[in-house]
Amino acid sequence: MTIHNEQIQKVMKILSEWNPLGTRAITISDLDNYKTEAIDILFNLNLRKGNASIIVQQVLNQAFDLSLSMEDCTAVGPNIKDIIIKHNSNKGIETDAD
Numbered sequence: 001m002t003i004h005n006e007q008i009q010k011v012m013k014i015l016s017e018w019n020p021l022g023t024r025a026i027t028i029s030d031l032d033n034y035k036t037e038a039i040d041i042l043f044n045l046n047l048r049k050g051n052a053s054i055i056v057q058q059v060l061n062q063a064f065d066l067s068l069s070m071e072d073c074t075a076v077g078p079n080i081k082d083i084i085i086k087h088n089s090n091k092g093i094e095t096d097a098d
Contacts, residue, residue: 003042010083011038018076037063053077
């Protein structure tokens with residue numbers, strides 16, 4: 001399973017614009033625009049093919065000791081899932097949608 005840089009960059013953009021850490025983001029020296037978290041989210045979505053909002057919630061809560069609810073993540077989860085669906089459809093790969 002390959003996670004392409006283009007996908008990582010798009011998810012990083014979504015997470016950075018959403019910025020679930022808020023002002024705390026400036027205190028995390030290795031945040032790198034949520035790059036590690038973007039990779040973790042994409043990996044889990046490719047591996048488990050689960051609900052994107054739940055995966056976003058789990059990855060970010062674990063990474064940053066947050067308490068994001070499912071509702072907090074519903075605005076970005078489907079957008080991230082769409083990145084995978086669009087990428088796979090361009091490659092002729094079927095993807096399970098939520």
